[in-house]
Amino acid sequence: MSKVQSPESKVEELPVIDGELVEVSPVEVDLDDEEKTVVSAKNKIAKTQNPKTKAQNPNPQPAIRNYLFLPFIFLTVTLLGGWRLSSPENAFIFWRPALFCLISAAILMVLFFRAGLIKFEGWFSEDFPTLQNVANGAVLVTLFAASAQIFNALLPEQGLPFWVLAFCFFWTLWNNLFADFDTKKLLKSLGALFGLAFVVKYLILANLTAPASESWLQGILQNPTKEAFTWALDLPRFSGGTGYIQFFTVAFYLLGLFLLPVSPQKK
Numbered sequence: 001m002s003k004v005q006s007p008e009s010k011v012e013e014l015p016v017i018d019g020e021l022v023e024v025s026p027v028e029v030d031l032d033d034e035e036k037t038v039v040s041a042k043n044k045i046a047k048t049q050n051p052k053t054k055a056q057n058p059n060p061q062p063a064i065r066n067y068l069f070l071p072f073i074f075l076t077v078t079l080l081g082g083w084r085l086s087s088p089e090n091a092f093i094f095w096r097p098a099l100f101c102l103i104s105a106a107i108l109m110v111l112f113f114r115a116g117l118i119k120f121e122g123w124f125s126e127d128f129p130t131l132q133n134v135a136n137g138a139v140l141v142t143l144f145a146a147s148a149q150i151f152n153a154l155l156p157e158q159g160l161p162f163w164v165l166a167f168c169f170f171w172t173l174w175n176n177l178f179a180d181f182d183t184k185k186l187l188k189s190l191g192a193l194f195g196l197a198f199v200v201k202y203l204i205l206a207n208l209t210a211p212a213s214e215s216w217l218q219g220i221l222q223n224p225t226k227e228a229f230t231w232a233l234d235l236p237r238f239s240g241g242t243g244y245i246q247f248f249t250v251a252f253y254l255l256g257l258f259l260l261p262v263s264p265q266k267k
Contacts, residue, residue, distance in 0.1 A: 066264045067135055073256040074142035080249040081149025085239035093238075097152035100166050105147035107173045109140075115181040122263025136264055143260070150253050153246045154197040157236050161205055165197060187257060194250050202243035205235060 084093040112118045123136040151169065156162040172193060181189075 062261070062264070065259065066139060066261060070256055070259060071139055071142045073252055073259075074139075074146035077146035077249055077253045077256065078142070078149045080245055080252070081146070081153040083242075083245055084236075085241045085245070087237045087239040090239050090241065095152065095157060097148050098155070098162075100170075101148045101151040101155070104151045104169055104173060105144055107170075107177065108147050109144055111173065111176055111181070111186060112143075114177070115183055115186040116262065117183045117186060117257070117260065119262050122265060132264075139264075143256070146253055146256065150194070150250065153249050154194060154201060156201055156205060159235055161201075161235065165200065169193070169197070183262075187254070190257070191254060194254070198246065198250060202246065206238075206240075206243065 082094045082096065084095050085091070086093050113120060118140070123140065124133055128136075155165050155169070172189075176186075176189065
């Protein structure tokens with residue numbers, strides 16, 4: 001009789017191999033130019049979709065605007081606001097701001113916060129680093145200095161015209177403290193106020209005063225009306241180039257207010 005083999009007997013035992021694992025260096029695969037382009041494009045898409053990559057690479061444009069460009073504008077206004085050109089030598093004279101200019105600048109800063117042009121919690125916070133709070137404070141200090149010098153540029157230097165226009169400025173600013181203002185209305189009001197003051201000082205009052213002459217007697221004989229207004233109003237005589245300088249001073253100041261963000265964190 002023939003023996004029947006079971007299926008288990010047909011299965012052969014596999015040999016056992018003893019050995020150690022060996023680390024193999026990665027193999028470099030040569031890719032075509034098209035394949036490399038596809039891979040690099042996929043990597044760029046993955047980086048842009050990763051929120052961590054966005055946080056590590058913030059947009060530097062707001063920081064450049066807030067901490068470089070804006071202080072440069074306000075410091076330029078601070079410098080130009082005190083410049084005068086003497087007549088007839090056209091020598092540069094720096095006219096210091098009166099105490100009233102500092103008071104008006106402080107009231108104007110309160111208006112900026114009240115109208116929403118500047119939000120205090122957006123500029124100063126305990127969550128911000130100390131260096132950031134200091135930098136934000138430095139920007140606002142330059143804004144205050146430029147505001148004081150813009151009043152210095154638009155107000156007559158002395159005499160009765162100074163007190164008349166100073167009263168008009170103070171009355172307007174004081175009433176605006178208790179009025180409902182938003183940012184656009186405030187900028188329009190300041191633009192109209194500064195424009196009117198510029199016209200009064202550099203177009204009307206400047207034409208009422210006579211240019212400096214070599215002899216006061218010669219000036220009286222040639223133009224007695226202008227000499228009388230100059231003596232009555234007690235206005236210093238400056239060259240016509242002073243008006244051009246102060247025109248750009250007002251324009252730079254309004255540009256700085258337009259670019260000033262409500263919060264440095266706002267893009």
